[in-house]
Amino acid sequence: MTPLSLFVLDLSAEGAGRLTRHDPAEPVIPVTDLGVTRGDGIFETIAVRGGVLQALGPHLDRFERSAAMLDLPVPNRAHWTEAIEAAAAAIPEDPRPGAVKFVMTRGIEGGSHPTGWALGFLADDPSGERAGGIKVVTLDRGYRHDVAQTSPWLLQGAKSLAYAVNKAAGREAARRGADDVIFVSSDDYVLEGPSSTVIARFGDTAVTPPVELGILPGTTQADAFTALEAHGVATLIKNLSPADLVEADALWLCSSTRGAAPIRELDGAARTVDAAWTELMNTDLDARRR
Numbered sequence: 345m346t347p348l349s350l351f352v353l354d355l356s357a358e359g360a361g362r363l364t365r366h367d368p369a370e371p372v373i374p375v376t377d378l379g380v381t382r383g384d385g386i387f388e389t390i391a392v393r394g395g396v397l398q399a400l401g402p403h404l405d406r407f408e409r410s411a412a413m414l415d416l417p418v419p420n421r422a423h424w425t426e427a428i429e430a431a432a433a434a435i436p437e438d439p440r441p442g443a444v445k446f447v448m449t450r451g452i453e454g455g456s457h458p459t460g461w462a463l464g465f466l467a468d469d470p471s472g473e474r475a476g477g478i479k480v481v482t483l484d485r486g487y488r489h490d491v492a493q494t495s496p497w498l499l500q501g502a503k504s505l506a507y508a509v510n511k512a513a514g515r516e517a518a519r520r521g522a523d524d525v526i527f528v529s530s531d532d533y534v535l536e537g538p539s540s541t542v543i544a545r546f547g548d549t550a551v552t553p554p555v556e557l558g559i560l561p562g563t564t565q566a567d568a569f570t571a572l573e574a575h576g577v578a579t580l581i582k583n584l585s586p587a588d589l590v591e592a593d594a595l596w597l598c599s600s601t602r603g604a605a606p607i608r609e610l611d612g613a614a615r616t617v618d619a620a621w622t623e624l625m626n627t628d629l630d631a632r633r634r
């Protein structure tokens with residue numbers, strides 16, 4: 345990640361959404377901020393291509409959903425849009441995808457309002473993994489498939505800042521010689537990646553698991569499905585088991601800056617990379633202008 349621009353949004357009653365620009369290398373967030381000390385907050389990462397924030401509306405919708413799940417104040421869409429657009433405006437044309445990460449924490453411990461900021465940066469170039477595919481392992485997330493209904497305080501399905509577990513899963517994948525992870529529930533439902541959504545191809549149908557399993561509604565998966573449907577592909581939201589993943593004709597992990605990354609190995613077994621669907625999805629995803 346190459347940070348480029350940082351805008352802090354004043355979320356106090358008096359601040360009324362005032363934006364201040366900072367050098368991203370400068371220390372800005374106090375060490376007593378609950379985002380720093382507890383991972384208590386939410387975030388989104390939006391890709392910026394050709395100067396356009398891709399899927400801004402769905403990212404703001406998900407930000408609102410996460411805020412509600414964490415009992416944070418309802419984000420003011422106009423204020424956040426202004427901050428995100430300001431951060432995006434500083435991103436130059438580059439072969440790497442630009443991105444804006446925007447964050448709202450519960451604020452300083454003992455304080456009265458959240459902390460908010462939007463950071464513009466250049467993300468890693470996904471072209472290598474799009475062309476060559478990625479190696480993935482399945483890992484048990486340790487929760488049942490109905491955890492979001494039985495235990496909502498576990499915040500499964502919220503895009504919270506508490507990603508230490510997601511990062512640990514990535515390191516476990518590396519220890520097993522893989523690039524990424526598909527989480528599976530303790531009762532054998534396919535969930536999502538630590539920072540991505542699963543898409544599986546069965547014949548002429550694309551399938552992704554339902555958000556009721558305590559996973560994020562993927563903005564990239566939604567737009568990838570729109571792209572596939574425009575090319576006559578049927579799409580389905582449906583529960584999948586690890587055995588279904590073995591049966592699938594092809595598999596992808598998708599997320600905002602990465603697009604659709606085809607899986608070339610799952611749990612040590614070689615998988616067919618579907619270059620045609622990969623190209624179809626990524627062409628439309630990269631061309632999004634809203």
Ligand code: PLP
Nearest residue numbers: 538539540541562563564599600
């Ligand atoms: N699931 C998780 C846990 C994520 O963190 C992300 C994105 O970072 C996704 C899915 C994919 O979401 P999107 O396609 O909106 O980037």
